[in-house]
Amino acid sequence: MNHTRWKLDRERRAAQGYSEPAEAEAERAEVRLAMAFAKAVYDRRKDLGLSQAELAARAGLTQAKISRVEGADAVPTLPLLRRLAHALDASLNIALGTDHEEVTFVARSAA
Secondary structure (H helix, E strand, O other), rough: OOOOHHHHHHHHHHHHOOOOOHHHHHHHHHHHHHHHHHHHHHHHOHHHHOOOOHHHHHHHOOOOHHHHHOOOOOOOOOOHHHHHHHHHEEEEEEEOOOEEEEEEEEHHHHH
16 A cells, blocks of 8 residues: 555544544654755755764764664654754754744744
């Protein structure tokens, strides 16, 4: 079954009154947030023209750790967030809502 069919099946069940368990909704929100953060790191790194290894060196991390962050496989701690923001020469903004999450890096020169 491809992803399009999963989405359609979920929409069909929702139309029939099925609601997802709260745990599943919470897990989905966590995945969305991890993916938003991963994309923000990747986009900012690409904007700066850095490789994963170069960003890792700037942040005092390993290239493998940057890969895990960009793959949404790592749960960032506050110190890691600070190190990445500093290494990406940006401020990190995270907006958390009930139905949407937004993660952006704002260049320090633009801040």
